[in-house]
Amino acid sequence: MEPVPPPNNQSTVPAPDKTRLSRELVLSTALALVDSEGLEALTMRRLGQELNRDPMSLYRYAANRAALLDGVTELVLNELAIFPQDPDWQSQLRQIAHDLRLLALRHPNVVPLLVTRPLSTPLGLRPLGTLRPLEQILSLLIDAGFEPADALHVYRAYYGFLYGHILNELQEYIVDPEENEALLRLGLHRLPPKEFPRLRALGPVLADYDGAAELDQGISILLSGLAAPLARAGTSTKPL
Amino acid sequence: MEPVPPPNNQSTVPAPDKTRLSRELVLSTALALVDSEGLEALTMRRLGQELNRDPMSLYRYAANRAALLDGVTELVLNELAIFPQDPDWQSQLRQIAHDLRLLALRHPNVVPLLVTRPLSTPLGLRPLGTLRPLEQILSLLIDAGFEPADALHVYRAYYGFLYGHILNELQEYIVDPEENEALLRLGLHRLPPKEFPRLRALGPVLADYDGAAELDQGISILLSGLAAPLARAGTSTKPL
DNA sequence: AGACGCTTGTCTACGGTGTAGACGTTACGC
């Protein structure tokens, strides 16, 4: 019966603003929450509490939790800026790859969403922000001289590799680099030597991993391979 | 107080076997459930009901739900047989790639687990079945003449691309090929023409997607690029 | 001014979830 608001028992959130909510505010708070505490911390109730609102108010800005996740995905992907000013499509793609990699490292907890959400939504029905990179890269490739269909193939190979690399890198990336080595060794030590001799021997090498370099090399290999059909661009019908 | 067991009110499950449970039985039933009804259908209660047991009995075979998911992942990965008999490492890797692709198509609902679970577990602490392909491929590459460290790099590029491709393919793969075209067009039609001209124009091309071919080409590009350091193997001590 | 309707936020309630802990019950080695 006491209408007095309890004296703010959570100390983390400094701003109990009662300003109007907005989709942007909801989504960016959700992203902040995911970034700091992981995906499973993003519940409707928790997000409501973070915004100092009833959980149900969120449903005005996202139809349900899945839509909210899509929103976060879109928000993150919007951080990826693609400027097609550079005439060299190869260096362009290389640049985008590094940008996306850094984006993923900035929001590691969102990466599962990035790779997983599209699996449950047909391409055409995905949030527009999600499709924009695709459109832009297609455009970039077509402008560079690729037939549209070939551009699609190139895109697939390129983006596939890129996502794969990001997943790879994030797997070996442990939050605390201090205990990384220790944990890694501990883990490796657990492996039966008879069954995993190679892996165990690679312990030190696994420890230091230059993701940017590795990505760059992979991209180089891929690009040189993909550029081939452009070189002999007489027939647009067959390859790729 | 009445000790009489209620006369079996659920009619769905045909096999009310009351045989002893086992980890294998639990996991394979879980996998079957995921395959047929998707990841979100795999709840402890539902799985218990599928096995005609109290949900709590499952905790004797998996510490918690996360461990259960790991178990399913491992089970699926065990379907991947790697026989290092073929002396040609390139064709070997190509073979594995196709095998893994088919595995993913056989268990599309498990793919999110495949790419996501490792993100939450440090490499050394993952289920052994999960690490076995890694070990085997490393072994394969080292036997082929790669320095261990180089083998790791090759593995990363290769597996990265492979996982990326699988994700890509599954994204464009819609369950019902009948309504695929329709849904796709519907979806594409929704896109603002001004903003997505390229994507919209590619509708027909998007519709037919030969995943195997696309994968094969990508692998070819990658392998030819990766084989280069082997060719100029001056610094290498290993005899081929 | 008043009345209207739309948007926003709140409240209550329901069925579902994972799982801790105590408790029978069964199987098996001795």
Place this chain on the structure above:
DNA sequence: GCGTAACGTCTACACCGTAGACAAGCGTCT
């Protein structure tokens, strides 16, 4: 046979997403 450990069940709790009814604020039109 007995004792012990593994197995299965039960109850209970805190938490989850969200349907549906409702209150409060707002701008617009008359």
